[in-house]
Amino acid sequence: xxxVSLNGIKKTFGKTDVIHGxxxxxxxxxxxxxxxxxxxxxxxxxxxxxxxxxVTEGEIRIAGARVNDREPMDRDIAMVFQNYxxxxxxxxxxxxxxxxKIAGTPKAEIAERVNEAxxxxxxxxxxxxxxxxxxxxxxxxxxxxxxxxxxxxxFLFDEPLSNLDAKLRVQMRLEIKQLQRRLGVTSLxxxxxQVEAMTLADRMIVMNxxxxxxxxxxxxxxxxxxxxxxxxxxxxxxxxxxxxDIEADAPDGARTLGVRPEHLRIASSGTPATVVYSEAxxxxxxxxxxxxxxxxxxxxxDATMPLPAEGTAVHLEWNAxxxxxxxxxxxxx
Amino acid sequence: xxxxxxxxxxxxxxxxxxxxIGLLFIFFPIWLAFVxxxxxQPEIVKPPMPLLPGDQFFENYRKALxxxxxxxxxxxxLNSMVMALGIAFGKIVISLxxxxxxxYFKFPGRRLFFWxxxxxxxxxxxxxxxxxxxxxxxxxxxxxxSGLILPLIASATATFLFRQFFMTVPxxxxxxxxxxxxxxxxxFWDILLPMSRTNIAALFVILFIYGWNxxxxxxxxxxxxxxxxxxxxxxxxxxSGDDIAxxxxxxxxxxxxxxxxxxxxISMQKLFIRGLVDSEK
Numbered sequence: 251x252x253x254v255s256l257n258g259i260k261k262t263f264g265k266t267d268v269i270h271g272x273x274x275x276x277x278x279x280x281x282x283x284x285x286x287x288x289x290x291x292x293x294x295x296x297x298x299x300x301x302x303x304x305v306t307e308g309e310i311r312i313a314g315a316r317v318n319d320r321e322p323m324d325r326d327i328a329m330v331f332q333n334y335x336x337x338x339x340x341x342x343x344x345x346x347x348x349x350x351k352i353a354g355t356p357k358a359e360i361a362e363r364v365n366e367a368x369x370x371x372x373x374x375x376x377x378x379x380x381x382x383x384x385x386x387x388x389x390x391x392x393x394x395x396x397x398x399x400x401x402x403x404x405f406l407f408d409e410p411l412s413n414l415d416a417k418l419r420v421q422m423r424l425e426i427k428q429l430q431r432r433l434g435v436t437s438l439x440x441x442x443x444q445v446e447a448m449t450l451a452d453r454m455i456v457m458n459x460x461x462x463x464x465x466x467x468x469x470x471x472x473x474x475x476x477x478x479x480x481x482x483x484x485x486x487x488x489x490x491x492x493x494x495d496i497e498a499d500a501p502d503g504a505r506t507l508g509v510r511p512e513h514l515r516i517a518s519s520g521t522p523a524t525v526v527y528s529e530a531x532x533x534x535x536x537x538x539x540x541x542x543x544x545x546x547x548x549x550x551x552d553a554t555m556p557l558p559a560e561g562t563a564v565h566l567e568w569n570a571x572x573x574x575x576x577x578x579x580x581x582x583x
Numbered sequence: 584x585x586x587x588x589x590x591x592x593x594x595x596x597x598x599x600x601x602x603x604i605g606l607l608f609i610f611f612p613i614w615l616a617f618v619x620x621x622x623x624q625p626e627i628v629k630p631p632m633p634l635l636p637g638d639q640f641f642e643n644y645r646k647a648l649x650x651x652x653x654x655x656x657x658x659x660x661l662n663s664m665v666m667a668l669g670i671a672f673g674k675i676v677i678s679l680x681x682x683x684x685x686x687y688f689k690f691p692g693r694r695l696f697f698w699x700x701x702x703x704x705x706x707x708x709x710x711x712x713x714x715x716x717x718x719x720x721x722x723x724x725x726x727x728x729s730g731l732i733l734p735l736i737a738s739a740t741a742t743f744l745f746r747q748f749f750m751t752v753p754x755x756x757x758x759x760x761x762x763x764x765x766x767x768x769x770x771f772w773d774i775l776l777p778m779s780r781t782n783i784a785a786l787f788v789i790l791f792i793y794g795w796n797x798x799x800x801x802x803x804x805x806x807x808x809x810x811x812x813x814x815x816x817x818x819x820x821x822x823s824g825d826d827i828a829x830x831x832x833x834x835x836x837x838x839x840x841x842x843x844x845x846x847x848x849i850s851m852q853k854l855f856i857r858g859l860v861d862s863e864k
Contacts, residue, residue, distance in 0.1 A: 300758075300762060301761075301762075302758050302761065302762075321761070322758075322761050322762045322764075323761070323762065323763070323764030327762070328762065329758075329759070329762045331755045331758070331759060332755070333753060333755055335753065335755035335756050335758065335759035336759075337756065337759075337760075337773075337774055338778060339774075339777040339778055348760075348763050348765075348773070349762075349763035349764055352763060352764040352765055352769060353764055396759075396763075400763075
């Protein structure tokens with residue numbers, strides 16, 4: 251168990267700046283999710299913490315000690331890779347035991363720790379199988395087992411669920427969360443999936459183009475996005491962005507008005523719009539409308555509400571408290 | 584329906600007939616060599632040549648193995664065995680290590696070294712034989728096992744093959760090993776080597792036969808009959824001048840020369856095919 255602190259982390263590949271300076275203090279036992287679209291530098295950031303990439307500038311501290319120049323094995327971390335990276339010629343047991351063997355752990359202790367982890371992950375019956383004889387979910391568990399047996403102070407997850415099918419992903423997500431709660435190990439988890447980020451994180455780091463746009467608890471980030479990017483990235487369906495001059499009381503410098511789909515209502519008066527099509531999802535309905543000013547918006551309404559026909563002229567309304575204004579740079583004003 | 588089956592049946596038998604004829608065609612010279620190794624000298628030179636084995640099998644093979652013509656064939660087989668195994672193992676070790684260096688380490692001139700190794704593919708032994716001879720002679724390695732083996736060990740083909748294989752191994756495997764605390768050579772021994780075992784087996788078969796069949800190089804650097812290898816030894820058995828060739832012994836030697844490669848191929852067939860067909864990941 252340990253704290254992790256990143257101070258002014260920068261990364262350059264040749265002449266390309268990939269990460270422009272990240273500062274974050276991670277508390278002991280905290281589950282941090284780094285989320286962002288592909289190419290935003292989130293994996294690079296994680297790999298720098300792991301020691302698989304060098305740090306161009308800044309300082310990484312694990313449990314207070316500077317680790318910039320330490321090899322991955324000396325950082326007291328364990329990592330779960332996207333494609334699991336299991337050793338194909340080794341049994342499940344040997345896969346989990348390999349790190350301990352190298353560290354010179356006594357055989358009896360290795361067996362004990364591997365069996366303990368296997369019980370925790372329901373892998374006890376598979377210890378003698380090879381990775382290719384396992385299902386995707388089981389391989390995923392072996393990869394986690396390999397991380398657990400080393401009893402590291404920090405877990406690093408690099409999109410561990412992206413190779414699983416949707417149903418298994420939801421199940422494994424829950425298992426990872428429970429496991430982390432039970433073990434209480436500080437974790438950094440990289441994903442591009444904002445649902446994973448929302449459900450797993452104690453705090454999340456939303457990254458955009460090599461910068462941390464916002465760091466905060468999921469619901470706080472959802473309720474109070476600091477930039478237009480964060481507002482659009484977190485939440486599904488995404489926030490609607492309308493030209494700010496739709497509102498008479500828009501603050502100076504505001505360019506865009508953001509309203510979440512669940513805060514839009516179809517009403518008898520308000521901003522005029524035309525229904526393009528509706529998606530009935532069962533419990534709720536998404537009504538996509540186009541605005542005469544240009545652009546589209548999505549209204550999320552309860553399935554009990556009347557379903558407007560395509561091409562109908564409707565009016566939209568929303569509460570003044572549910573509005574977010576963003577300036578030309580995409581910052582909140 | 585019946586017609587279809589009949590048609591398919593005819594194709595089936597025609598294919599087999601073709602294969603059997605082809606097989607007989609290829610097998611016939613070997614059969615002749617075997618027959619010639621079991622009869623006496625006068626029977627061979629008297630036309631027509633016999634097509635069925637005679638009664639001199641043990642006599643001819645005993646003579647070949649233990650006295651030979653210039654040197655006992657048993658000794659030549661030992662020399663060939665040492666040379667073929669030395670070349671096969673040496674090439675595999677060197678290529679594994681150089682491919683490992685080229686794929687997994689960043690060092691100045693990495694590409695240059697790779698292309699230099701690759702270039703030697705275009706220079707077979709025969710092309711560089713004079714300078715190589717010069718070097719070996721200056722090292723005093725004529726008529727020695729090291730002279731037979733060392734110059735043939737550097738192998739672009741095997742290095743290239745292992746490089747291609749290593750490049751298909753996911754990077755994350757090396758990274759996982761690094762996080763697990765494996766030093767580069769531990770990664771090589773514990774992970775890369777076991778994963779390459781089918782490739783190694785396939786290469787071993789190819790390289791063993793390559794080494795066993797070396798002709799020109801041993802011919803050049805072994806002047807002492809006790810260092811002759813069997814493949815070149817056969818040629819040395821042909822008489823110079825007016826002497827009579829001892830065909831039964833020569834043929835017995837030829838048959839003996841074929842046995843080790845055949846054993847290697849048959850015993851490693853399964854691994855060999857797996858190594859060429861799939862890469863286990």
